[in-house]
Amino acid sequence: MMCRSLAKRKDGTSFSSFLGWLATHLTVKLGTHAQTAAHGVVLVNATNGGASVDALRSTNAADLKGKVLLDIANTLDFSKGMPPSLSISNTDSLTETIQQAFPALHVVKTLNTMNASLMVAPDLLPERTNVFMSGNEPTAKSKVKEVLHSFGWADADIIDLGDITTARGTEQFLPLWVRLYGALQSPMSNLGIVQGKP
Numbered sequence: 001m002m003c004r005s006l007a008k009r010k011d012g013t014s015f016s017s018f019l020g021w022l023a024t025h026l027t028v029k030l031g032t033h034a035q036t037a038a039h040g041v042v043l044v045n046a047t048n049g050g051a052s053v054d055a056l057r058s059t060n061a062a063d064l065k066g067k068v069l070l071d072i073a074n075t076l077d078f079s080k081g082m083p084p085s086l087s088i089s090n091t092d093s094l095t096e097t098i099q100q101a102f103p104a105l106h107v108v109k110t111l112n113t114m115n116a117s118l119m120v121a122p123d124l125l126p127e128r129t130n131v132f133m134s135g136n137e138p139t140a141k142s143k144v145k146e147v148l149h150s151f152g153w154a155d156a157d158i159i160d161l162g163d164i165t166t167a168r169g170t171e172q173f174l175p176l177w178v179r180l181y182g183a184l185q186s187p188m189s190n191l192g193i194v195q196g197k198p
Contacts, residue, residue, distance in 0.1 A: 037063040042070060042143055049075035049094045050087055053101050065104040068140040070147060071095050071167075072111045072119065074174045083178050086171065095134065095167035106140035108133060109167035110148065113177065115187035120151045122190075129190035133160045134167040159193065 022028060029039075037043060037059035047055045052073050056064065075094045077087040088094050095109040110133045111119040118124055122131070131153050135141050141160065148158055161169065173191075181187050 032058075034059045034063070037067075040067065042068045042147060045069055045071045045073050045098070047073055049073040050077070052094060052098060056098065056102055056105075061102070061104070064102055067105060068137075068143045069098065069102075069105045069107045070111070070144050071098060071107055071109045074112050074171055076174055076178070083175060083182075086174065089172055090168070093165070093167040093171050095171070096164055099136070099164055106135065106137040107164065108135035108137075108140050108144045109164070109170060110134070110144055113170050113173050114190045118188065118190055122152050122157065124188065125190060127192060128154070128157055129192040130157055130159050132170050133158060134162065134164055134170065136164045 022030075031039065033055050037056075043064075045052050045056070052071075056069075071094065073094055075087040075089075076084040078084045088097060093109070095107055099105065099107040110131060113132060114129075118129075122129060131148060133141060133144060133148075135144075145155075145158060149155075161167075180189055
């Protein structure tokens with residue numbers, strides 16, 4: 001899968017090697033937002049959160065109808081410098097904003113609480129951690145689970161938080177993630193939920 005090849009691997013290779021990889025994988029094609037939306041079955045929103053709605057508006061609305069959008073974007077606002085704030089928070093989320101703007105899409109929030117390398121290779125960490133999922137459509141969530149499984153996430157790692165409004169929680173984790181990055185001097189960390197007895 002192309003996403004796995006884009007991530008930084010254990011051997012240190014990263015996005016800079018993508019063009020060489022692309023040259024040896026001739027069945028993989030690059031396209032505009034509109035071309036990708038027309039071709040894809042499960043779409044991935046990996047744009048800057050502040051530009052996500054505009055990026056989707058650059059597609060043909062008919063090409064989005066009934067498709068699953070795996071939303072990994074966040075609305076980090078760097079306009080006042082570091083640390084960033086969120087341009088959408090508390091009573092809304094980027095995922096809800098996208099769903100409202102494109103009601104024919106089935107939007108599922110996931111993978112937005114970690115570094116891109118870990119999204120597609122959770123085994124880069126020495127212990128199992130968790131990935132969260134939020135969305136309204138059960139069938140769409142099932143398709144997203146299949147994608148997560150292909151990246152190496154086990155069922156036990158995936159926590160379905162509930163409907164689309166629960167994406168507010170995972171998006172609001174990002175300011176803490178930025179501070180953890182600074183404190184640990186590494187983006188290679190993730191949440192692992194430990195559940196006690198009721």
